[in-house]
Amino acid sequence: MLPPGKYFTDGNFAATEGALYGGCRFFAGYPITPSSEILERMSRRLPEVGGHFIEMEDEIASIAAIIGASNGGLKSMTATSGPGFSLMQENIGLGMITETPTVIIDEMRAGPSTGIPTRVGQGDVMQTRWGSHGDLAPITYSPNSVQESFDLTILAFNSAEIYRQPVIIASDQVIGHLSEILTVGNPEEYEVIQRLTRKKANGNHNTFSYSDDFIPMFVPGTGFRGNVDSLTHDEMGYPSNDASVEREMLEHLLGKIKRNETKIIRFEEYMTDDAKVIVVAYGITSRSAKKAVKNARDEGLKVGLFRPITLWPFPEGRIVELAEKTRKFIVPEINYGQYSHPVREFSRRETEEIHFPPGAIPDFKIILREIERSFT
């Protein structure tokens, strides 16, 4: 593992080392800008730590392989960007319905389609929430620094294990490529959740449990004889056409996240105590927004910053609380309005969108101007 100390490095390096710290021992991926450095570093590092690396033929194969590897018993991950993330959507659903822990880093770039591969975007935010068909309760982290690329990747591996589902890290091209200080602490400072498994059970080979939020996975090759199915299934993992089984399964899949939201949700606030206007920003945009809020405070304007660290589940409770004493939210994003929608829906306050076209880091002056306009 990366020895404790200070490193001047980029987000892709930090995410890779964070993953290894979090216990990742299998990586399958397909090269794509701006995340390729994660794949390259994994190809060198995983064999050194007794893990496995494979470059697959496409992103569909990559996510299928990491779900297979996780079911085989190893913590696994992949890294991609918009076009690859789109290809992965169907099997993200497979990971959800089979309750398979795995981690997917999506480094957002300008879209749609091939867009601008080397330039930043934040257009995948809704795709991390609603991208795969059917009802899902995804967990999505949004790092805004090299440090968080390390820390949140460890956390993502832990959440994947606890909640038994794919966890997404929605990073972006700038965070992946910018270099700044990464501080790695002593190993005892990091909690790493180990994989819990069930081996041959005493005549009890139910793959899933719908009455218990958390039941360990079975390991193949131990005589467990479990069935894992992409079809709607009962606790045995056996397929069913019955709507009542669908309901039971879905209420479990969605409920295990809903019931633990307060443990999962993370956010950071800056000067929100007396704020009449709150800027909601995430990822690289939150850094431009913070500068805008600081400057506005210097001008005496009562403005604050709310930065969701988990984009999903949506920090509904805190937004509702903040809305009680806030008259307006401003949501700058490097897209044409995505995260602004739940902010507006849950705050029931005036919510102004600032659309930064993908391709450049948001100019803090544009956000500052909107703040100023809110106070005139």
Next chain:
Amino acid sequence: MSIEEVHPKSQFLRDERLPHIWCPGCGLGIVLQSYINAAEKSGIRLENHVLISGIGCTARLPGYANLDTYHTTHGRGIPFATGMKIANPDLKVTVISGDGDLFNIGGNHFIHAARRNMDLLVVCVNNFNYGMTGGQHGSTTPPSSLSSSTPYGNIEQSFNLPYLAAAIGASYVARWTVMHPRQFTKSLSKAMDIRGFAFVEVLSPCPPNFGKFNGFSDGFAEMEFYRKNSVVDNEAKLEDVSIDPHHGKQIILGEFVNKRRPSFIELEREVNRRAMVVEK
């Protein structure tokens, strides 16, 4: 004499899931029994056999086998299995799926797994059409065949699967029909011992779809057709083994390839050993 009302392979089946969903005259029951017999004879601990599939009628087969089984997404059984095998190399991983799943939507994964000599046994139950969705044509539908999506006859050339697998470098390639259960089972047993990529194609009737559209009165008639019109030729030139029954061509069966080259798992182990030395 008492009558035993238990299936002789009951311990290998999930009794509680029977009867299965397959149509009368379908060959998948024979395929399941052949797989079980082969696994039993393979000399590999039964616990280590894992059965993985994509989507389709054949892909339902693992669900009836009393093993560790994985029913994945359409076309993605092979990459899922690739991840599982690398993560857990002690397992004997078999992917069993239909022609549509493995060669239409999943064709890319097949050629790459064969190229890598990935340590997998892939069994393709070829019924020449998409059975589960109502008999549409696919890349394995023989020329001139009728199907629910080629009402005027199929104008496309179909895949010659043994030729394809051999060209890419599979370590073991065989083809049988469900009317050759002994040879098929023997092939599966052999293929389970292969280190590297093994491929077995088995032709199977689809009475309500391909069979009905192409003049077979029932599943048995289609099976009889395969039996009467097939010859075993292990030395066949693989470019000649395409399946074209509408133009009077005989079906060539046999064990076409059995050669040794280092497998992915073997090579990976060697490379990773070197990498760990570097670390120290």
